[in-house]
Amino acid sequence: MSQDGALRLPISRNWQQQLVVILVGLYCFWGLAGIAVADPAFHVEHLQVTPCGDAIKINASVQLGKEALLQQILDQGQTLVWVVEAEWREPEPFSFIPGVGVHAHGEERWRIHYYPLTNQYAIEDQHGALTLYAHWSAVATALAQVHDFMLPLVHGAARGQVALRVYIDVQALPLPLRLRSLLGHWKLESPWIVSAPLSH
Amino acid sequence: MDRQRAPFALRNWLRALSAGTTPEQQRVGPRWGAVLLLLAIVAFLGINFFTSAGGPLSHYFVPMLVISAGIVLFLLILVLFSVVALLLRLRRGEVGSQLATRLVVIITLLSFLPAVIVFGFSWQYLNRGVDSWFSGAVQTALDQALNVAKAGVDRYRNSTLLAAESIAQALVGESDSNAVITVIALRDQYRLSSVTLFSSDNRIIATSSDNLSLAPRLPRREILAMDESHPTATIEPEPKGGLLVKVLIPVLSPHLGESNRMLYVEQPIPEQLTQAAEAVQVAYTRYHQLMLMREPMKTAFQLSLAVALLLAVLSAVWMGLHLARRLTAPIARLAAGTQAVARGEFIPLQTVASHDELGVLIHSFNNMTRQLARAKQQAAAAQEQAEQRRLYLETVLGQISSGILTFDGENHLAEVNAAATHILQEDLPRGSALDALHDGTALEPLWKLVADWVEHPRNGMQKELQIERSDGPQTIIVHGAHFADDAGSRGFVLVFDDISTLVAAQRSAAWSEVARRLAHEIKNPLTPIQLSAERLRRKYLERLGDEGETLDRATRTIIHQVDALKVMVDAFSEYARQPQLELRPLDLNTLILDVLDLYRGQESGVEIRAELGAGLPPLRADVHRLRQILNNLLRNAMDALQGGVESSDGKHILIRTRLTDAGPAKVLELSVLDDGPGFPAELLARVFEPYVTSKVKGSGLGLAIVRRIVEEHGGQIIADNQGLQGGARIVIDFPLG
Numbered sequence: 006m007s008q009d010g011a012l013r014l015p016i017s018r019n020w021q022q023q024l025v026v027i028l029v030g031l032y033c034f035w036g037l038a039g040i041a042v043a044d045p046a047f048h049v050e051h052l053q054v055t056p057c058g059d060a061i062k063i064n065a066s067v068q069l070g071k072e073a074l075l076q077q078i079l080d081q082g083q084t085l086v087w088v089v090e091a092e093w094r095e096p097e098p099f100s101f102i103p104g105v106g107v108h109a110h111g112e113e114r115w116r117i118h119y120y121p122l123t124n125q126y127a128i129e130d131q132h133g134a135l136t137l138y139a140h141w142s143a144v145a146t147a148l149a150q151v152h153d154f155m156l157p158l159v160h161g162a163a164r165g166q167v168a169l170r171v172y173i174d175v176q177a178l179p180l181p182l183r184l185r186s187l188l189g190h191w192k193l194e195s196p197w198i199v200s201a202p203l204s205h
Numbered sequence: 206m207d208r209q210r211a212p213f214a215l216r217n218w219l220r221a222l223s224a225g226t227t228p229e230q231q232r233v234g235p236r237w238g239a240v241l242l243l244l245a246i247v248a249f250l251g252i253n254f255f256t257s258a259g260g261p262l263s264h265y266f267v268p269m270l271v272i273s274a275g276i277v278l279f280l281l282i283l284v285l286f287s288v289v290a291l292l293l294r295l296r297r298g299e300v301g302s303q304l305a306t307r308l309v310v311i312i313t314l315l316s317f318l319p320a321v322i323v324f325g326f327s328w329q330y331l332n333r334g335v336d337s338w339f340s341g342a343v344q345t346a347l348d349q350a351l352n353v354a355k356a357g358v359d360r361y362r363n364s365t366l367l368a369a370e371s372i373a374q375a376l377v378g379e380s381d382s383n384a385v386i387t388v389i390a391l392r393d394q395y396r397l398s399s400v401t402l403f404s405s406d407n408r409i410i411a412t413s414s415d416n417l418s419l420a421p422r423l424p425r426r427e428i429l430a431m432d433e434s435h436p437t438a439t440i441e442p443e444p445k446g447g448l449l450v451k452v453l454i455p456v457l458s459p460h461l462g463e464s465n466r467m468l469y470v471e472q473p474i475p476e477q478l479t480q481a482a483e484a485v486q487v488a489y490t491r492y493h494q495l496m497l498m499r500e501p502m503k504t505a506f507q508l509s510l511a512v513a514l515l516l517a518v519l520s521a522v523w524m525g526l527h528l529a530r531r532l533t534a535p536i537a538r539l540a541a542g543t544q545a546v547a548r549g550e551f552i553p554l555q556t557v558a559s560h561d562e563l564g565v566l567i568h569s570f571n572n573m574t575r576q577l578a579r580a581k582q583q584a585a586a587a588q589e590q591a592e593q594r595r596l597y598l599e600t601v602l603g604q605i606s607s608g609i610l611t612f613d614g615e616n617h618l619a620e621v622n623a624a625a626t627h628i629l630q631e632d633l634p635r636g637s638a639l640d641a642l643h644d645g646t647a648l649e650p651l652w653k654l655v656a657d658w659v660e661h662p663r664n665g666m667q668k669e670l671q672i673e674r675s676d677g678p679q680t681i682i683v684h685g686a687h688f689a690d691d692a693g694s695r696g697f698v699l700v701f702d703d704i705s706t707l708v709a710a711q712r713s714a715a716w717s718e719v720a721r722r723l724a725h726e727i728k729n730p731l732t733p734i735q736l737s738a739e740r741l742r743r744k745y746l747e748r749l750g751d752e753g754e755t756l757d758r759a760t761r762t763i764i765h766q767v768d769a770l771k772v773m774v775d776a777f778s779e780y781a782r783q784p785q786l787e788l789r790p791l792d793l794n795t796l797i798l799d800v801l802d803l804y805r806g807q808e809s810g811v812e813i814r815a816e817l818g819a820g821l822p823p824l825r826a827d828v829h830r831l832r833q834i835l836n837n838l839l840r841n842a843m844d845a846l847q848g849g850v851e852s853s854d855g856k857h858i859l860i861r862t863r864l865t866d867a868g869p870a871k872v873l874e875l876s877v878l879d880d881g882p883g884f885p886a887e888l889l890a891r892v893f894e895p896y897v898t899s900k901v902k903g904s905g906l907g908l909a910i911v912r913r914i915v916e917e918h919g920g921q922i923i924a925d926n927q928g929l930q931g932g933a934r935i936v937i938d939f940p941l942g
Contacts, residue, residue, distance in 0.1 A: 077497075078497065080493070081493040081494060081496060081497035082489070082490030082491065082492075082493045082494045082497070083494055083497055120442070120486065121351060121486055121489055121490065121493075122351065122354055122355060122358065122482055122483075122485070122486040123355075123358070123439075123440045123441075123448075125441075135442075137439075137441060139439075179494075179498060180505065181498040181501035181502040181504070181505050182497070182498055182501055184501055184504060184505050184508070185500075185501040185504065
């Protein structure tokens with residue numbers, strides 16, 4: 006299974022103006038405090054990238070946190086969308102801004118279901134192929150591997166880096182659960198992990 | 206500069222928003238506020254819509270929530286600014302702030318309480334409504350239904366597994382060729398969908414299926430990877446729907462060392478059972494999804510309710526603040542206007558474009574202030590006119606030579622002009638009662654006359670009276686008239702003139718006329734008398750001899766007395782002579798020294814000293830007249846000294862000249878002092894009148910002639926007893942230029 010992600014950068018501001026800004030900032034801080042302080046649920050490790058022609062083959066392992074939460078959500082009948090996202094980043098000015106310097110992007114999505122009738126978990130790929138798992142541990146094992154994720158390179162500089170992250174697509178959740186995710190109860194994503202510079 | 210302007214503009218903008226109005230842009234605040242309010246409500250409705258819809262537009266839920274929160278925050282800031290501004294106005298004691306505060310409190314309470322009550326009920330209702338979706342009975346029923354469905358499905362799986370085990374048992378020890386017949390027969394017997402026998406190397410040995418396709422369905426790789434020594438039975442969903450039981454069971458080989466074969470059986474669960482089980486699974490899943498979303502849904506509803514409450518309350522408070530400001534602004538303006546009127550500033554208020562009671566009140570107030578301003582201008586103009594008239598009268602009264610005193614109806618002195626003070630030689634305080642004025646003063650005859658006139662009113666009064674002064678009597682003529690002042694009470698005015706000079710001049714003129722007539726009438730017969738006496742003497746004295754002694758004495762007496770009469774007549778002539786001055790610049794000191802030379806050789810026993818001021822300017826005068834003044838004064842002094850008592854220190858005359866200031870003009874002062882007995886007190890005031898003399902001899906015209914010459918030169922002369930050792934002193938002031 007393969008995975009990838011996106012970088013988040015911090016942004017930064019007399020007396021009425023300052024007061025307004027401070028109040029707005031406090032309000033926003035209050036509203037989004039949960040997101041800011043919550044720890045990521047997943048971590049991508051052992052990232053291995055192998056150039057293969059006009060693509061890069063990516064392998065990695067994922068350390069799953071909040072497994073119990075995931076299983077609980079699934080057992081309650083909520084379908085989750087597991088996303089592996091990869092980017093090819095080339096050195097450019099202002100590349101610290103998200104999106105700048107990204108010359109190739111790829112992602113794969115898997116839908117994870119639970120069937121209470123047969124006590125089975127199923128992972129369905131983008132083509133509708135279903136894989137059943139009788140136990141959660143098997144699902145966790147399957148999710149913990151990014152296997153031969155192919156990131157096609159259309160064009161780019163000779164040198165660049167591969168960035169990868171995994172996450173549960175919050176936008177695919179029902180609105181109440183999305184609101185809970187927004188308020189910081191969940192942060193079902195990994196930070197971007199970036200490979201060493203490589204040529205292709 | 207822009208940096209400085211930016212916060213100022215922001216401040217004005219915030220003030221306009223928070224106060225709801227600014228002097229420059231009264232309608233900007235409400236307009237912006239209304240727009241913001243509309244945006245907030247639209248955002249809120251949008252959030253509710255998206256929350257309830259949950260469709261593809263639900264992606265905008267979070268941005269809309271942030272925008273809505275931002276608008277709520279902005280409204281909160283506006284309200285806070287307005288409340289702080291209102292509190293500051295209240296603290297400063299601005300008019301209208303208390304009313305505005307009461308309005309805001311009332312509107313806030315009227316909006317807050319219902320909103321909070323509705324919020325509370327809604328909160329409870331939502332909580333209970335959401336909770337009511339879930340119950341233990343429903344969950345138990347769903348669990349049991351799922352268990353029933355599971356049992357039904359498991360029954361099929363178990364029966365399929367039993368059938369597969371029976372077939373596997375039957376195939377033990379059979380050859381591959383016989384196994385085909387056995388598989389087909391037993392599949393029909395157990396009514397299975399598909400039965401396939403594999404060798405250990407995954408080669409199909411035998412297969413039988415309801416499916417007409419030649420290629421049998423192969424077990425999934427995951428199944429093949431299972432433990433070969435134990436049977437497995439799984440239920441999997443089919444791509445076309447439905448559930449399929451898959452059993453994989455080893456067929457044991459009776460021969461030692463021979464590998465086991467594998468039997469793979471597929472059996473679909475009946476459609477009716479599958480649909481029922483699927484329905485139960487869907488219901489079970491949805492129920493648990495709802496349970497999962499139970500608290501998040503509450504949170505979403507609570508957020509929506511909180512935003513609605515905040516929007517409603519903040520909007521109401523802000524509208525209340527704006528309304529209070531609009532209502533109290535005209536009142537505050539009116540109060541400021543009344544305070545301005547109290548300070549005397551009659552400035553019309555800015556009109557209000559409304560036709561309600563406040564608009565009418567401000568219109569009436571403006572009319573009143575305009576009328577007051579007009580009246581004030583008229584009063585100021587009248588006061589200015591009166592002041593000018595008063596100043597004009599004061600100036601006129603100050604300039605005229607007649608003394609004027611006015612008394613009010615209660616006989617108190619109201620006005621005194623400068624001439625009155627000068628003539629009466631007394632500073633009369635305004636407001637003094639008439640009765641208090643005539644106590645023991647030199648002016649007592651005047652005040653008695655006035656008091657008598659006031660007590661016995663007549664239309665007018667005109668009297669001439671004399672006031673005894675230390676330097677002689679002062680003659681004044683007094684006119685009195687009654688008048689009515691503005692208050693209607695009667696007062697009176699006294700107009701008087703000092704006619705002492707006039708009287709003296711009249712007396713002088715009279716004496717001049719007498720002298721001229723005397724000179725004319727006496728001088729003419731004197732010469733024939735003298736000539737006749739001389740002729741008698743010449744003709745009869747020698748003839749009579751010794752008997753002519755009487756004639757000699759008589760004619761000599763006649764001749765001498767005629768000479769004396771001539772001298773006197775000459776003096777009269779001199780006194781009555783019309784002035785014919787030859788004015789030329791002369792040095793007064795030189796003239797004095799010339800005159801003194803004539804007296805130095807005389808053995809009169811009188812020492813004459815001169816103290817002449819140095820550097821005196823030339824005096825434009827008639828030298829002969831001045832010489833006559835000096836001779837008259839010196840002769841008078843010497844006569845006074847020679848007729849007096851001999852003192853041990855001798856007799857002295859001092860002539861002194863000096864330059865003095867008499868007001869704005871320089872004056873040349875000539876003084877003649879002696880240490881004689883001085884003027885008799887009873888004659889002191891009249892020494893310059895003709896025939897006033899203390900000497901046995903003399904015509905009594907010397908000082909009168911001196912005064913006449915001095916007056917012909919425009920000068921002044923006084924006489925007193927402040928000479929040497931209390932002797933006589935004559936001081937003459939000649940004006941220079």
